[in-house]
Amino acid sequence: MVTLRDVAREVGTSESTVSRVVRGLGNVKPELRERVKQACESLGYIPDFSAQNLRTGKSNTIGIIVSDINNHFYNSTLGILVNKFREHKYQVQVGYSYENGEIEKEVMEMLLANRIDALIMTPVSNQNRRLIDTIKKRNIPIVQLYRTAYRDIDSVCVDDSHGAYLATSHLIERGYRRIALLSVNVQFTPHRSEGYRRAYEENHLQLEEELILKLPPDTSHAEEISRFITRKKPDAVIAGTNLLGVDTLKAIELLQLKDFDESHLVIFDDMPWMELLKISAVSQPVELLAEKCVGMVLDALEGHSSPEVNKDRVVPRLVVRERKGSGEKT
Amino acid sequence: MVTLRDVAREVGTSESTVSRVVRGLGNVKPELRERVKQACESLGYIPDFSAQNLRTGKSNTIGIIVSDINNHFYNSTLGILVNKFREHKYQVQVGYSYENGEIEKEVMEMLLANRIDALIMTPVSNQNRRLIDTIKKRNIPIVQLYRTAYRDIDSVCVDDSHGAYLATSHLIERGYRRIALLSVNVQFTPHRSEGYRRAYEENHLQLEEELILKLPPDTSHAEEISRFITRKKPDAVIAGTNLLGVDTLKAIELLQLKDFDESHLVIFDDMPWMELLKISAVSQPVELLAEKCVGMVLDALEGHSSPEVNKDRVVPRLVVRERKGSGEKT
């Protein structure tokens, strides 16, 4: 391994001078600076972040904990975040919690051990309060994304309740009355059922509790959904995530429901394939969300943040799609 | 920050003893061991990987460079790799190269600076030979995934040429003659066009070069593809990646081609939505691929690897799908 010392020896100067050149600080004579740069280049010097981090106490790294590694929706959010932090010269270190509080704990410890400068997470539970406090004590900014598990920590969420309201209203308007609401049984998310209820109430319609189905995260539910449809006979379905959307479509296929087409369906998290299938979707403003999240983190890192807890909530919108010839319920 | 020293002071012992306990080494009296553990717990001690890495020269971290952050296919591969390494107690640090050799260089340097123990990458070019050599010199194992840019480095690839052969043969069998091949213009991939040609030859059919279209990575090509279809009038299309598949479907919609349905199409990289749309796909054995890749890395880390260059190639399979009533070309 080539170290500062090696470069210094090569040039015949001191480690600190080389360090200054490498970090682009002033106060080095141009001539020396050039020779040092040359030597770095020819020796193939690469700095050692472990040493840097140890010495400076910071890592230029943002930790991000993603709750579901298999959900494209989270992956695309992650993609945007990584991009934005890249622009600000921050590395990103990702950890996956698999919607499991224990693993979440391990991952938080791992990221702390890596000396992250800030943490963005989609919390799985509120059981890691202890670690959250440790992180606060170290003055590491935290932002919760998509869910608010800890009330005293900044958060950026989507108003899923409103999303459900939009979806439900839309379907009611189309003449559907037995609308099923499928959602993942995850805590700390703004409750979709709340908006669903509101839409029913505003339309003076009676709602059946049994049309609300909560499912555990991180597995396929096609069979369960098909049984549910058979038993409860909904005339429309709102799928609370893109993955549940896929499961619902599979269930429909399983059951060979000929009249149950895409117009009976609204799926959360707009994805490219929904456009192709002409399925209406609740589109999350991921870009905006990421922007706010990054903004909060950078503000906090630069000490610009307010003493109060920031809670930001962005509003989803309904994307109505229909095939020509389709439309009102017949 | 709570350090080993703090814990040692609390217990009234030395740093080295605490270190032994924390790392689960023997040679500490049970009674002392317990007290140390207690103290770690109550003080909330978290080890510092920077210090550990600096001292030991290794990081328990595998670096992975993904070439396209927006491609679900790579994301799902990444998901599997992360899972597998987790089982083996390795962290994963991800870098994204955005299909750009310059960024790839930066990312490689970043990962090296982080002292990764091994590197898995989907190389974008062969222009980073210099860094590859540095990595080799540091005895850090490297595995190339999906592409072989450096012949002297281990690799695990998919036989895309064979995939194209399967897709083309299938379409020819269905009666199509003017089959377009759309692929991303990326170097070092087994050439799809080779299998495409072979299928034409075996069927004693004349192939038109102009039906082969190469497109740059990392943008949408719907318009370009629609122009291409208008001009060249193919009667079937093979899309070389899932993203090109989406673009092709959009192009078909743009052109309102009524008779050009899913049966005229084969898309590389099987994705859940293709099942829903009944689109035939060339399915990559991602799980197997990841397994081989992880195996190679672990072998190398444990010194079990052979002196020769490992080149593994896995074979894709064709998943034929059809709606009832569809089938042979009419």
Add this chain to the structure above:
DNA sequence: GTGAAAGCGCTAACAA
């Protein structure tokens, strides 16, 4: 079974 001490590669305070 336990502790003292050196040093991994780097930065920052200070001295020259």
Add this chain to the structure above:
DNA sequence: TTGTTAGCGCTTTCAC
């Protein structure tokens, strides 16, 4: 403008 030095938190001899 440059060099010397101490020390970040940890592991690893080596001595006891």
